[in-house]
Amino acid sequence: MTQAQETGMYTQSMDLPDDAAEPRSAGLKAVPQALHPSEAELQAQFDTRIDADGKIEPRDWMPEAYRKTLVRQISQHAHSEIVGMLPEGNWISRAPSLKRKAILIAKVQDEGGHGLYLYSAAETLGTSRDQMLDALHTGRAKYSSIFNYPTLTWADVGVIGWLVDGAAIMNQIPLCRCSYGPYARAMIRVCKEESFHQRQGYEALLVMMQGTAEQKAMVQDAVNRWWWKCLAMFGPPDADSPHSAQGKRFGIKRIGNDELRQKFIDATVPQAQVLGVTLPDPELKWNEERQHHDHGEIDWDEFWATVNGNGPCNKERLATRVKAWNDGQWVRDAALAHARKQQHRALKEAA
Numbered sequence: 001m002t003q004a005q006e007t008g009m010y011t012q013s014m015d016l017p018d019d020a021a022e023p024r025s026a027g028l029k030a031v032p033q034a035l036h037p038s039e040a041e042l043q044a045q046f047d048t049r050i051d052a053d054g055k056i057e058p059r060d061w062m063p064e065a066y067r068k069t070l071v072r073q074i075s076q077h078a079h080s081e082i083v084g085m086l087p088e089g090n091w092i093s094r095a096p097s098l099k100r101k102a103i104l105i106a107k108v109q110d111e112g113g114h115g116l117y118l119y120s121a122a123e124t125l126g127t128s129r130d131q132m133l134d135a136l137h138t139g140r141a142k143y144s145s146i147f148n149y150p151t152l153t154w155a156d157v158g159v160i161g162w163l164v165d166g167a168a169i170m171n172q173i174p175l176c177r178c179s180y181g182p183y184a185r186a187m188i189r190v191c192k193e194e195s196f197h198q199r200q201g202y203e204a205l206l207v208m209m210q211g212t213a214e215q216k217a218m219v220q221d222a223v224n225r226w227w228w229k230c231l232a233m234f235g236p237p238d239a240d241s242p243h244s245a246q247g248k249r250f251g252i253k254r255i256g257n258d259e260l261r262q263k264f265i266d267a268t269v270p271q272a273q274v275l276g277v278t279l280p281d282p283e284l285k286w287n288e289e290r291q292h293h294d295h296g297e298i299d300w301d302e303f304w305a306t307v308n309g310n311g312p313c314n315k316e317r318l319a320t321r322v323k324a325w326n327d328g329q330w331v332r333d334a335a336l337a338h339a340r341k342q343q344h345r346a347l348k349e350a351a
């Protein structure tokens, strides 16, 4: 048995159970009905396809609320990927060995690639990349709360791989089966890469935990700082999640925020034991009756303050993004000029 199997490490399998046994409409708010009779027919076809677990593709008719939900979620997800490059990117020049540096460069590059797949998926819904990036750079768009915290030591890089990417996989595997084709297909590749990211983080921590007392303390300190933030990554409790019901109805959100958070906790506790770290929650304990771990209360005030722009690194992250965008203007200009020149040449040759 491999260590990954022993610790219940995440796999790329997409067989997580969901509530698909129930018709998706059960107990949930119906999709608002279109007013025009021809649209009512299209709406009925759309609902039938969703209920049959079919895929919606870019050229298919879709209700505006479906399009809006997808643009919101996919663009936020894309922003999270490219902002997520920043806290780890800070450590590329300080990685402790050539091997760790090569791994970290590859990981950060993968995150950039995930952003590109996701922006492309969102573009199929009729929004432009410029519009989405403008929303990010002007602070109107959200991205994951988790990237607004500092990476203080090298152990943070390992913990981000283990816990942040671990939480991301837990949330993203069900998205491989979401109803919108381009998003679902993008997520398959993203999840495969995230699985590598999670394992490299865990392996880096395993090595540190066999090191000096100082190294072990550094890992524990990083776990203490990131644990609660990772639990909040899954979003507010279901009861306070305004988009969950409709996301489920649309077949976008397969599993709710609380259930995913619970799955993550249950999967992570044995991994922490193998690693030899303590998860910083005195109320964390196995509940025989529920067959799950009970846990303490998440600080939702702190979460919302961070989501709303007042976390420790929000301003720094946004400023770095805007600077990168401005510094890269000449590259985009040059690429466009080159494309125009090629197009002009092709037209001339065809004439």
Ligand code: BYC
Pocket: 072, 073, 076, 077, 078, 080, 081, 082, 084, 085, 111, 142, 143, 144, 145, 146, 164, 165, 167, 168, 171, 172, 232, 233, 234, 235, 236, 240, 241, 242, 243, 244, 247, 253, 257, 307
């Ligand atoms: N941070 O009704 P809810 C990664 C917002 S990338 C900030 O539950 P929904 C990685 C939510 O957007 C990780 N905001 O919403 C990358 C909504 O605000 P709006 C990103 C959050 O959409 C690089 C409001 O709260 N993953 O892991 O049903 C390196 C109400 O929430 C957060 C994805 O984006 C948060 N944590 O559910 C390493 C996955 N949570 O839009 C790693 C795709 C909630 O009303 N997204 N909000 O202004 C999703 O699965 C869902 O959008 C969420 C939220 C579960 C995040």
